[in-house]
């Protein structure tokens with residue numbers, strides 16, 4: 001069952017007097033205003049929420065005069081700061097050849113794929129009022145997969161009918177993704193580009209849905225990255241992000257067990273201090289003009305070797321949000 005982030009919960013997260021007061025540990029669905037609820041505060045490191053583009057402390061800027069119409073409209077927002085973390089990019093370049101080895105380092109993503117696709121199918125079909133039972137429910141929608149790796153998500157999105165662009169910072173990943181997709185007519189149309197979200201924003205590209213799974217924990221600047229994802233999303237479009245929670249359970253399972261005991265992932269794949277809690281992700285997305293509507297957890301059943309959707313967001317989780325319509329664009333319509 002998916003939990004909805006209610007308007008009142010979202011409001012209380014965003015109207016708290018300070019970012020630290022807004023970050024409340026616990027599960028979604030616990031209304032912050034519930035009588036008697038005991039909700040200890042978490043200290044939010046300031047760097048997580050501050051970027052060059054958004055800062056509480058900057059003085060108010062005077063209103064700008066309307067600019068004269070000139071050429072195509074520039075998408076609002078986007079970060080000028082690079083999302084690239086060279087050490088992280090190098091880690092993925094080193095294992096690029098293994099993308100389609102379902103027993104290799106990306107085995108967890110292969111196993112998770114059906115589950116995350118069911119969340120994406122369900123949320124995007126509701127968002128765009130599509131029939132989830134149709135064979136191509138995303139037909140006609142422009143979708144970008146940011147940090148697509150070898151294309152294990154891009155391909156099923158294309159099979160669902162979407163016009164897919166996959167981008168990744170690692171050139172080897174893009175080459176592998178391209179060769180793999182080209183071997184099947186239903187995926188051969190995917191456009192793969194070696195670039196970053198922020199560079200694509202500079203090209204004024206926009207998409208109906210922007211999806212970035214298991215990438216934000218590897219970027220240099222999470223808020224700037226989300227601002228770029230937002231700038232790539234059309235107003236009222238959809239954004240889907242998945243990542244790993246910065247919880248003790250995640251440390252025990254996603255890092256110690258997966259990297260050091262089961263050897264599912266190369267050691268050092270995830271840096272615990274770079275992970276984001278769901279509360280932090282919601283706040284960052286709000287700052288980037290994306291309003292989170294739903295969140296779900298992924299839980300692994302070791303006996304069946306399968307992942308499923310759950311209310312438990314203590315380790316792996318996925319969020320779907322809507323790109324807010326900027327006031328200026330509403331007024332100009």
Ligand SMILES: C[S@@+](CC[C@H](N)C(=O)[O-])C[C@H]1O[C@@H](n2cnc3c(N)ncnc32)[C@H](O)[C@@H]1O
Nearest residue numbers: 083084092147148149168169170196213214215
């Ligand atoms: C864990 S993989 C996830 C791949 C894919 N999204 C999936 O879930 O199947 C992370 C991917 O993000 C890419 N990446 C890391 N930093 C990036 C950045 N700043 N911009 C674009 N891609 C990035 C890596 O090269 C890698 O392919």
Ligand SMILES: [Mg+2]
Nearest residue numbers: 214215217270
């Ligand atoms: Mg990861």
